[in-house]
Amino acid sequence: MNNSIVPIRSQGPLLVTKNLTKVFSSRSGWLNRQERHVRALDGINLTINEQETLGIVGESGCGKTTLGRVIMWLTEPTSGQIIFKGQDTATADKPTLKSLYQETQMVFQNPYISFDPRFTILQCIAEPLKTHTNLRGEKLNRRVRELLEQVGMSGAIIHRYSHEFSGGQLQRIAIARALATNPKFIVLDEPTSALDVSVQAQILNLLMDLQRDLKLTYLFISHNLSTVQHISNRVVVMYLGKIVEQNTSEALFDSRGQHPYTQALISAIPTVVKEYRREHIILEGTVPDAANPPTGCNFHPRCPIAQDICSEKEPMLRDISGDRKIACHFVVN
Amino acid sequence: MSVPLLSIKNLHIQFATYAGDVHAVNGMNFDIHSGEMFGLVGESGCGKTVTGLSIMHAVPPPGVIVEGQIFFQGKNILDKSETEMQKVRGGSIGMIFQDPTASLNPVFTVGYQISIQISQHRNVNKQRAKQLALNMFSQVGLPDPESLYNTYPHELSGGMQQRVMIAMGLASGAELLIADEPTTALDVTIQAQILALLSQLRKSEGLTILLITHDLGVVAETCDRVAVTYNGEIVETGPVDEVLYQTKHPYTQGLIAALPDSVEQGQVLQVIKGNVPDGLKFVTGCPFHPRCFAVMDICREQRPIHVHMKNKNHTVSCHLYEEAP
Numbered sequence: 001m002n003n004s005i006v007p008i009r010s011q012g013p014l015l016v017t018k019n020l021t022k023v024f025s026s027r028s029g030w031l032n033r034q035e036r037h038v039r040a041l042d043g044i045n046l047t048i049n050e051q052e053t054l055g056i057v058g059e060s061g062c063g064k065t066t067l068g069r070v071i072m073w074l075t076e077p078t079s080g081q082i083i084f085k086g087q088d089t090a091t092a093d094k095p096t097l098k099s100l101y102q103e104t105q106m107v108f109q110n111p112y113i114s115f116d117p118r119f120t121i122l123q124c125i126a127e128p129l130k131t132h133t134n135l136r137g138e139k140l141n142r143r144v145r146e147l148l149e150q151v152g153m154s155g156a157i158i159h160r161y162s163h164e165f166s167g168g169q170l171q172r173i174a175i176a177r178a179l180a181t182n183p184k185f186i187v188l189d190e191p192t193s194a195l196d197v198s199v200q201a202q203i204l205n206l207l208m209d210l211q212r213d214l215k216l217t218y219l220f221i222s223h224n225l226s227t228v229q230h231i232s233n234r235v236v237v238m239y240l241g242k243i244v245e246q247n248t249s250e251a252l253f254d255s256r257g258q259h260p261y262t263q264a265l266i267s268a269i270p271t272v273v274k275e276y277r278r279e280h281i282i283l284e285g286t287v288p289d290a291a292n293p294p295t296g297c298n299f300h301p302r303c304p305i306a307q308d309i310c311s312e313k314e315p316m317l318r319d320i321s322g323d324r325k326i327a328c329h330f331v332v333n
Numbered sequence: 334m335s336v337p338l339l340s341i342k343n344l345h346i347q348f349a350t351y352a353g354d355v356h357a358v359n360g361m362n363f364d365i366h367s368g369e370m371f372g373l374v375g376e377s378g379c380g381k382t383v384t385g386l387s388i389m390h391a392v393p394p395p396g397v398i399v400e401g402q403i404f405f406q407g408k409n410i411l412d413k414s415e416t417e418m419q420k421v422r423g424g425s426i427g428m429i430f431q432d433p434t435a436s437l438n439p440v441f442t443v444g445y446q447i448s449i450q451i452s453q454h455r456n457v458n459k460q461r462a463k464q465l466a467l468n469m470f471s472q473v474g475l476p477d478p479e480s481l482y483n484t485y486p487h488e489l490s491g492g493m494q495q496r497v498m499i500a501m502g503l504a505s506g507a508e509l510l511i512a513d514e515p516t517t518a519l520d521v522t523i524q525a526q527i528l529a530l531l532s533q534l535r536k537s538e539g540l541t542i543l544l545i546t547h548d549l550g551v552v553a554e555t556c557d558r559v560a561v562t563y564n565g566e567i568v569e570t571g572p573v574d575e576v577l578y579q580t581k582h583p584y585t586q587g588l589i590a591a592l593p594d595s596v597e598q599g600q601v602l603q604v605i606k607g608n609v610p611d612g613l614k615f616v617t618g619c620p621f622h623p624r625c626f627a628v629m630d631i632c633r634e635q636r637p638i639h640v641h642m643k644n645k646n647h648t649v650s651c652h653l654y655e656e657a658p
Contacts, residue, residue, distance in 0.1 A: 059521065166609075198587060204602055223521070230599065280525050286491075
């Protein structure tokens, strides 16, 4: 069997984000009013090409989930543009938006809480179909059964409830629900993090099969670098709301011209495979408070190669070699 | 060989539920020797956490230890009374959990919590307890112990909270630390810090660690010996280098092959068909046979016994190896 992910380069961009920024504000205190502004996304520029998988990795609080939600318009961006198929989603009219919604879908991290416990599987999957298509009655049921079979579940389960299934089965059903409207683009937010290893492999294989058969485009968000690397064509590494590195996934593990954060992240992953094992680079401290980010480069307080300039000037994301883009003052080709 | 520090013999734990008895642990057997780092690895529901809790007499109801013995320093802990156990818990055995936020009391400062723990176990006054607590804090690599002493758990990051938990676990001279998924809730870079700390404490303090985890990578990089658990029993155990690199049991082989690291990028991952059993239904024969790729007739009928491999320490419970010398 060989269904290695086909690198698609010729296809044009499906989704482009321009300077996407999301600031979460909170107020506290009554007499002593204090405002906190967390820049969850800070000027994100991304291009996702048709039929490719773009992986997003980063530690908790780096903004990767917010990015997925903002792209899906589940969270409104503070500024910046999201352009889907050449259309700016912020200025699109209602009918256009409805068709955009039909073409973009999402699968969430925790399958146990992404289903209404009082809905049968039929109701869960039929909901998007009722909104976006004219299918009703027996035709609707048939389509739901087809979708379930497409993700490797039996069509006979449509009258059962979500609590009757295991995490892996539910994640398959969640994927079936996402496929219901024939989307082009699916945001996968940590789709395998809640699953056991043996089940994770089943879901990853399923996602890759579906992508090939249905010509899907994925945005795959995960904290697990080896999963992301496995499924993605290109990978974006985020740190504190910013992109620090962008690369093809084959070249990501190449330590030449690598961002020091990516280097540390990769070295820190414990692995069974001895050839992949690196000398651990142990970073000092933790990710800084996003409401109070460091000056200059966000990573400089933890960076092993930081110099004076890093605390003064913010590095821009620039081309290093081939497809590698890096935001660091010191990494050269 | 010397007497093991901890020895679990034929442990059975059941949970009585409305759906019937859930067999969480079905005859667990393993020994941990002084100074070693022993990994107990398995998927969710395989009984690894309950085994860890049973050592502390902390199996949550309706769970009951129905059979078996747990020897710690040569004595059966299961015979100890609750009063005696209070000396063991946090005394000679420390335990840390997956979610440090949930393990610390949010209404007390971390300093108060650790000094209470110390005065429970040692006959010391307040000042001395604080002194010992501060020493522990610096030993686990927490910066500025003096000001940290007066902070509340929510003021600390997950990694720092886990360090506080480790400090509490070891504050009264524990010889064994049970670490139940200590890094699962943490980011990779913080995970690397905590694992480095555990290895360092092991060297400097001669600590013995039982590491319970689902992550084979963590085991591969930190442990000396490992036991792979399935459906409440150990299917393969031995030195890490043998179990993970000369893998014998089809389940262990399947687990390793299912990791994205094991294949080229984008290739099909090998999967173990089906799902983890729920422990309600009793599977005749080998518990893994419904999911096994190498299943034979005998597997459906007869329970496999533990077979020693060439290296005596490497045992596998599988019919495939029963004829092997």
